[in-house]
Amino acid sequence: MKILYKNAPFRGPLPVQPIWLLFLTFFVLTGSSVIAQRVSGVVYEISDGKKVPLTGANLYWAGTTLGVSADTSGSFSIPRSTQSNKLVASFVGYLNDTLAIGAESEVEFVLRTEQSLNEVVIRGNSTTLDRMSPIQTEIITTRALAKAACCNLSESFETNASVSVSYADAVTGSKQIQMLGLNGTYIQTNVENIPTIRGLGTTFGLNFVPGTWIQSIDVGKGAGSVVNGYESMTGQINVELQKPDSREKLYFNTYVNNFGRAEFNLNLAHQLNDKWSAGLLTHASTLRNRVDNNGDGFLDLPLYTQFNGVQRWKYQGEGMMAQFGVKVLHEDRTGGQTNFRPEVRNNGTPVYGFGAKINRVEVFSKTAKLFPNQPYKGLGLILNASLHDQQSYFGYTPYNGKQKTLYGNLIYQSIIGNTNHAFKTGLSYLLDDYNERYKDTTLLRTESVPGAFFEYTYNNLDKFTLVAGNRVDFHNLYGTQFTPRLHMKYQLDRNTALRLSAGRGFRVSNPLAEYFGNLVSSRTVVFREQIRPEVSWNYGASLTREFNIGDMSGTWILDYYRTNFQNQLIADAEHPGFLYFYNLQDKAFANSFQAEVNLVPVERLEFKLAYRLFDVKQTMGEPYGESVLLPRMMVNRDRVLFNAGYALPYDKWKFDFTVQWNGKRRIPNLDPGYDHTSYMNMPTDIAPAFFNLNAQITRTFPKWDVYLGGENLGNYRQSNPIIGANDPFGQRFDAGIVWAPVVGRMIYAGLRYKIIR
């Protein structure tokens, strides 16, 4: 314990003190245990649903040569090792199992055959819960992603209860996600552990990760790990892409929908030799068809074209792993009135148009030094450089932005004494250079942030896990920032786990990029003051239980999270003529409660039912010198999600059906005669609740998949998504008040072709 205390590179500010005290208590407790000299036990396998002893399995301490074999009754006895506390049981044809050995002297292994694992992977449920992680984490697998055949990251959460998609505006086609009652900007979104959708990229970033590239998505709720930085406030999402050494040598997907959107994806993975592999992910999609189903004279969906690709190389050696690659993206969007053409812009023609041209280049590398004899040890370096260039206009108003980012993260992980005590520590550096120009205002900002972090993990036989981390970042503009975070997981019994988390988040906002949808209006943008960084504390608790009723298996989850803001960017759209930005004066918080049941009544049939309640408020009124706590606009209090899926063996046929009910929400006052003079007792408008129905059928052939599906099958549309659509250059024009789908029913079909090695 002393070692850790001395090595800790820094100590937290006042609020962290109890954490260190807690540490101390644990060390004292664990240190005082009396430990037997030998560990003995039995190795079993499962045969016909029963535990039977397995003869001849090998047992050894991880990273040592100290080992014994189990006898004919599966029993063994092995002397303790000072070098390792991870006892591994292995046997040909079975999967290795490792137990962290603490004070106990009797243990039990149950080995599974490799084949049974394959089954778990292939037939596993679509959304799985990471049972081991102390942070409540849902894993969305390729199988769940296939339920929403279209199109990119923003649609990948369709069957997930924790993340929902919100509609930003009626013109640009950008989509935002929401978690724990707060916008996607408060979630740290990483692609393979590199912070990716941030800064100016938040506007359309979710559209830049095609669905077919995604291997899996981890959704972590609440405060995240300190290893990836200080920006996660309500959670973190990590997206893993298809790997260069994947067994899918070739994957081709094509998609078309009734609005005329067409999409092509081609993924290639090539094993160059034993150690090197190369992977290519590509995407091209376009919409050339002018759709105006609600007859308001505006395109319901912008015309667009996107080209997107990643090329990367991977080296996997015994003591070293390396990956490097390049990502490029080009996107061109045109929206606005149906008769608008970009060529005639600036001709003085009174036709409202929206355009955005985005170019992005990114290079990245990841290297890791491995220690084959000490599997708990590792040294990794992540480097990333990106350039984001966006040129857009709303009517006659131009908005251009450029962001250059450099990111480096060096991580070292090892153990203290034995594997009950593990830690990760490292150094990071972030350089962000922003150059934005909106109308005649120029916003320049250069952030240079060196930082260091330390995260300690205490694991007592997976029964109790504690992760305590802190980081210190030296921000060139906003001073030294401490980011303490704490996670705990307690296994109440075999099937029930309780998780607790708390942590601080810090981020510098980019008001124009984050409220891009509100710029499609005649509102005047006013920065009431210098915007300070946002600071929040998030606290959460969750209870997960797995259960069986006869042959039925299932899980239920209850969770509650609260985010308290010390400072928040207030984007005030209460006055129809203005979009005010100012700092939080008093209170802002978001409470989120969620209850979820997953049920597998018979093999290959799954049901999910979830209810979620938000209570999100913020203090507004600064423009009139008032201070009024108001429910946050556009956030619906209630949401219900139901999902049913059924598959035949080998997924020959797959059926999937999702229905969501989105409750009422507060929206700006839309009365044309409304005169906004005060925030007290002001009249509020409420948008109605609505249903959203999606369904999909997939037929699998040995090499082909064919799918047919529909979104928004109930054909629900917001009746007048654009206010003042007939006078887009008038005082009342606003396309940013969108709370429901703008387009109606969407039917799509597509096919996938794959060659598996």
Place this chain on the structure above:
Amino acid sequence: MKATIFSILFAFALTMGAAQAQDKEVKIKTSAICEMCKERLERNLGLSKGVKEAELNLDNKVMTVKYNPKKTDVASIKEMIVKTGYDADGVVADQKAHDKLPKCCQKSAKPHSDMKH
């Protein structure tokens, strides 16, 4: 809306009921070698017409296939195995398909570690 939910649930119930028809079973000896072979064969057979279930036992390399005799027969099942690149009872593997298999799955491969003892 309600009607849609019910009809979809009904469709589920129908498909599940239909699986209970009169099935036949056949055992075929193959030249499979490892877990990868097993996965490949089971998937290809499982997805082919009329096949309900396909399971390969790697100890004796015998493939047990449950099928609907109205939709397929033993000869077609064997042909599927042969086209995947493996021997099926007396029928020798399609040479082209066999040569396309990864090295570890070809007949010349020595028995290897991911195989059950």
